[in-house]
Amino acid sequence: MVAPRDNAPPDNAPSDKVLPQDDLLWARSLHYSHSGSPGLIGVSVGVRAGEILALTGPRGSGKTTLLRCLSGQLRPEQGEVWFNSVPVHTMGTLARERLRRDRFGWIGPEPLLLPELRVWENAALPLLMAGAGHRTAKRAACEWLDRLDIGSFARKHPGSLNRAESQRVALARALAHLPAVVFADEPTAPLHRTERSLLLRTLTTAARSHGITVLLATHDEETAAVADRRFSLLDGRPAAAAAAAGLSPTSFPQPPEDQAACSLSA
Numbered sequence: 001m002v003a004p005r006d007n008a009p010p011d012n013a014p015s016d017k018v019l020p021q022d023d024l025l026w027a028r029s030l031h032y033s034h035s036g037s038p039g040l041i042g043v044s045v046g047v048r049a050g051e052i053l054a055l056t057g058p059r060g061s062g063k064t065t066l067l068r069c070l071s072g073q074l075r076p077e078q079g080e081v082w083f084n085s086v087p088v089h090t091m092g093t094l095a096r097e098r099l100r101r102d103r104f105g106w107i108g109p110e111p112l113l114l115p116e117l118r119v120w121e122n123a124a125l126p127l128l129m130a131g132a133g134h135r136t137a138k139r140a141a142c143e144w145l146d147r148l149d150i151g152s153f154a155r156k157h158p159g160s161l162n163r164a165e166s167q168r169v170a171l172a173r174a175l176a177h178l179p180a181v182v183f184a185d186e187p188t189a190p191l192h193r194t195e196r197s198l199l200l201r202t203l204t205t206a207a208r209s210h211g212i213t214v215l216l217a218t219h220d221e222e223t224a225a226v227a228d229r230r231f232s233l234l235d236g237r238p239a240a241a242a243a244a245a246g247l248s249p250t251s252f253p254q255p256p257e258d259q260a261a262c263s264l265s266a
């Protein structure tokens with residue numbers, strides 16, 4: 001468990017006073033719109049090294065958009081994203097791709113495995129793309145597949161796996177290169193309860209034992225409960241700011257202290 005935060009500045013603090021020195025990854029005043037319709041409206045959030053942060057909120061509240069901005073997949077229209085004291089929002093395309101490949105892992109609700117590759121090759125992909133040797137990459141991938149109880153599938157192709165097994169491979173792929181941050185976007189959404197537990201247990205154990213930071217987007221209360229802390233969105237805004245603007249949450253009520261800790265500004 002990560003120590004409680006003591007550096008959360010007050011809402012609406014001037015920008016030069018909102019430098020969250022302790023945060024591995026943080027964003028300030030993010031704005032993003034999808035073809036003109038707002039996805040994020042002034043979202044600021046930070047996460048410490050080794051912390052598991054649940055991004056919660058109802059469907060369409062902006063969780064995926066926030067993960068994609070934080071991971072460098074989307075460039076925010078306004079605002080800043082910093083990783084390890086390096087600005088991500090001003091990085092060129094190649095630098096962002098390298099950052100995502102080497103330091104970040106991603107798992108979404110769909111496994112998105114490459115059908116022409118074997119299971120172990122799918123899991124080893126980030127390592128292979130980063131130039132790791134074949135043997136090293138295979139060993140690392142197979143270790144994670146073993147931990148997820150699918151080591152026996154290593155030489156098969158994804159077509160012979162069911163949905164839950166494929167999702168385990170996707171988790172192995174997100175972890176095999178020991179990223180600094182794993183972005184998990186509704187990773188348990190397609191899974192039954194038992195499968196959900198195994199996936200979450202592996203993710204949280206990996207985070208604790210390797211100091212991996214996890215941003216876990218979910219609208220499921222049980223899934224969010226594994227996190228150290230929560231940050232809740234509503235209609236593209238931090239839930240606290242949305243409440244102040246008179247928008248009422250339709251689901252997923254949050255403890256006020258969690259919102260206060262996470263919502264740096266709106």
Ligand SMILES: Nc1ncnc2c1ncn2[C@@H]1O[C@H](COP(=O)(O)OP(=O)(O)OP(=O)(O)O)[C@@H](O)[C@H]1O
Pocket residue numbers: 034035037038039057058059060061062063064065066219
């Ligand atoms: N590619 C897109 N084109 C147009 N609008 C989009 C696109 N992606 C997201 N949106 C809209 O942006 C808003 C935020 O969507 P987002 O997917 O970030 O929310 P979410 O909380 O992750 O939802 P879900 O739980 O359903 O994935 C929603 O109103 C959504 O309809």
